[in-house]
Amino acid sequence: MTGYELTRNWFDFSFANPDKVKPRHTALYLFSADLCNRLGWKRKFGIPTVSTMEAVGIGNYNTYKNTLNDLIEWGFIELITKSKNQHSANVIALCKSAEANNKALDKAIMNHSRSSVDIIKPQTNKTLNHKKISEIEISEVPIVDLVIYKYGIELRKVILDNASQKNIPIKKVEDAKYKNWLEPLRFMLQKDKISEKHLKDIINYLRNPSSEFWRKTILSTTVLRKNSSQILSEINSSKKTNVGKITTNDSLTSRLESYE
Structure with a gap:
């Protein structure tokens, strides 16, 4: 069975x-079909709950569970192994539902093709690439780009906030095109092997008032990619310093208590 x-x-x-x-x-x-394709059309495969919810734009676990159960009930997905909780993966298989009937849709399409009504061409990556990212609705974004798109939008908001606080011109950020803004993030995740967790850490770090240098320096995803290793190094150093402070404070507290 093909995609x-x-x-x-x-x-x-x-x-x-x-x-x-x-x-x-x-x-x-469609996300399940895309994941199956990426895995070489395996008969059975795991579908991670948290990542899947994020990719398809479902924020509530119960909504996700009900949606999956509907697809199982309608015969499009077979549940092989049920997840224990929302932090684990269901193991599923894709099916071709016997309930689907192509006659109604085929007839509607044939009738529509005979009409004189202009057909609106769907958005493609080629047309999206040259649109401002600020003008794009999430419904226009291909499923394979949804995760990167969400990080791109979140990062754009952080950069705009930082620039406005520092009185830095923001026209280039406001005019950023879909491809130019998202491609460096895609390369970070796919080529530079930076994990989604690290990307989230970087975005949160750019929100932090203590990272003043980077808050006024990072004004595009291209610049972010060039400096991502250095920023992650600073984040790691900051975490180690904070751990050291906590350990020192705990030690001091215990010594003071011993004198009481």
């Missing part, structure tokens, strides 16, 4: 059941 067959089958079902299907169902099923 084309899976998605065609899904949209046949979705078209025939508008009362059942919500955007979150489509997002979760």
Whole structure:
């Protein structure tokens, strides 16, 4: 079963059941298909709960669980092993639901193609690349870009806040294009092997008033990528210093208590 067959089958079902299907169902099923593809179309594979929720834009665990259960009930996903909690992964397999019927959608498409109504072309990466990232809705973003897009938007907000506090011109940040803003972050995660946790640490560090030099220096994702190793080194040093302070304070406290 190919990815084309899976998605065609899904949209046949979705078209025939508008009362059942919500955007979150489509997002979760397509993400599952994309993950299966990345894993070489394994028959059974784990789908990590937290990462999946973040990728498809579901913030509530119960909503995620209900969405997954719907896809299982409708026959699009087979649950092999249930996760113990929201921090572990379900093991699933993708299925071609027998409930899907392509006649209704095929007929609607044929009728539409005969009409004189102009067809609006869907957004593609090529058209997104040249749009300002501030003008793009999350619904336009391809599923494979959702995680990087969310980090990019969060980082852009931090940089704009820092620049406004330092009276630094922010036009380049405001005019940043989709590709130019997200590509350095993609390279950080994929080529530089910087983890999502490290990227989150960097963003949080740029919020910290104590990192004054970097707050006025990092004004683009390109500059961030060039300096990411140095920033992470400072973060690690800061953590070690704080641990040392805590240890020293605890030792001093225990000695003072011994005199009481």
